[in-house]
Amino acid sequence: MxxxxxxxxxxxxxxxxxxxxxxxxxxxxxxxxxxxxxxxxxxxxxxxxxxxxxxxxxxxxxxxxxxxxxxxxxxxxxxxxxxxxxxxxxxxxxxxxxxxxxxxxxxxxxxxxxxxxxxxxxxxxxxxxxxxxxxxxxxxxxxxxxxxxxxxxxxxxxxLSWTPVVLFLVVFFWTPPHTWALALRYREDYANVDVPMLPVVKPAHEVGRQIVIYSWVMVATSLALWPVADTSVVYPIAATLLGAVFLVEAHRMWRRARGTESLTVIQPMRLFHTSNLYLSLLFVAVAIDPLVTR
The missing domain is CATH 1.10.357.140 (UbiA prenyltransferase)
Known part of the structure; x- marks a missing residue:
């Protein structure tokens, strides 16, 4: 049972x-x-x-x-x-x-x-x-x-209002870097069953480039919540710091992918785990912001 x-x-x-x-x-x-x-x-x-x-x-x-x-x-x-x-x-x-x-x-x-x-x-x-x-x-x-x-x-x-729409878009732009990092780790699995995930059909360096693009758009969107929702300074400070960490890790993975397809070198799971931590802490900051400014 x-x-x-x-x-x-x-x-x-x-x-x-x-x-x-x-x-x-x-x-x-x-x-x-x-x-x-x-x-x-x-x-x-x-x-x-x-x-x-x-x-x-x-x-x-x-x-x-x-x-x-x-x-x-x-x-x-x-x-x-x-x-x-x-x-x-x-x-x-x-x-x-x-x-x-x-x-x-x-x-x-x-x-x-x-x-x-x-x-x-x-x-x-x-x-x-x-x-x-x-x-x-x-x-x-x-x-x-x-x-x-x-x-x-x-x-x-x-x-509905623009505030949740901005957060909706943050998750939307977060999803490709998060998922492609995991798919890069398991690309052989996806290739074996003919699921055309991006890491299956594109080299790791191109996957890294697209991850970096989405990451920059994600961070920019997260910062847009500050003026749209009229948050205190707590949220933008957290979003900036967390975004910086995410971008550094995304760029590092892209750099490691240059000229190699070795997962040992690329280490995509580092970005995957970073992405989980980023989204968790960003939304914790969303919850904390109104409590701090009450």
């Missing part, structure tokens, strides 16, 4: 859920200009977690053929036949229904609609349409992962 429960939990990709919720809760703090209602936070987090988990389950069902062939994914529940595709589909639909019900009943219709849209976009646009067809798969498919910033804001305010 313990193994079966662990298998179902694994289908939801808990680490992805953690990252998505990390961009939801801080935005709620900023929207509330302080500490938001605890019940609202719990409902939004629970609904968001179920929604993201549902999308991940559907992704695992659709990609089970290639997951079985990739080192990074072959120990998931479906490739190991611990959970059947039918049972996984039922689980995914149950999570989706619970998510929508929670957000409708205890948050608001706009947040519920945004959650359903993100789920559908990830499954139908990214997983089924883009992932196996274009090098731009993660660029546009990554839009689904940007929705939590909007959901966190609408949960508190019931409406």
């Amino acid at each position: 313990k193994d079966i429960v662990a298998a179902y939990v694994g289908l939801t990709k808990p680490r992805v859920i953690e990252l998505l919720l990390l961009t939801t809760v801080p935005v709620m703090f900023y929207a509330a200009r302080g500490v938001p209602d605890l019940g609202l936070v719990v409902a939004t987090v629970l609904g968001g977690a179920f929604s993201a988990g549902s999308a991940s389950v559907f992704n695992c069902v659709y990609d089970r053929d290639i997951d079985e062939q990739m080192r990074r994914t072959r120990r998931r529940a479906l490739p190991r036949h611990i959970v059947s595709p039918r049972a996984a589909l039922v689980f995914g639909f149950v999570l989706a229904i619970l998510s929508t019900a929670i957000l409708l009943l205890w948050v608001n219709p706009l947040s519920a609609a945004l959650s359903v849209a993100a789920n559908a976009f990830y499954v139908f646009v990214y997983t089924m349409l883009l992932k196996r067809r274009t090098t731009q798969n993660i660029v546009w498919g990554g839009l689904a992962g940007c929705f939590p910033a909007l959901i966190g804001w609408t949960a508190v305010t019931g409406s």
Whole structure:
């Protein structure tokens, strides 16, 4: 029973859920200009977690053929036949229904609609349409992962504004460097299953160049929140320092990729881990800013 429960939990990709919720809760703090209602936070987090988990389950069902062939994914529940595709589909639909019900009943219709849209976009646009067809798969498919910033804001305010849109764009421009660094590490896996991730079809130096471009745009977008949202100096100081660290690491990886395809030399996972830390701390700064200036 313990193994079966662990298998179902694994289908939801808990680490992805953690990252998505990390961009939801801080935005709620900023929207509330302080500490938001605890019940609202719990409902939004629970609904968001179920929604993201549902999308991940559907992704695992659709990609089970290639997951079985990739080192990074072959120990998931479906490739190991611990959970059947039918049972996984039922689980995914149950999570989706619970998510929508929670957000409708205890948050608001706009947040519920945004959650359903993100789920559908990830499954139908990214997983089924883009992932196996274009090098731009993660660029546009990554839009689904940007929705939590909007959901966190609408949960508190019931409406949209430019503030969550800027944070939405920060996550949008963050996604390619984050994902391409990981894809560079596992490019042989993607190549073996004919998934045209950018590191599969382009040399490492070109991947590094595009990562640097997206990184600069991401940092510039993060700083745009200062005038748009009228933050205190706490946020721009944090965004500048974190952005500088990210850019240094991105440029270093690009430089290491010149004239070599050796992953030992390029060390793409350094940038991947840096990207996780960057996004986490940036959104912590978003949450802290209104608390400092109250």
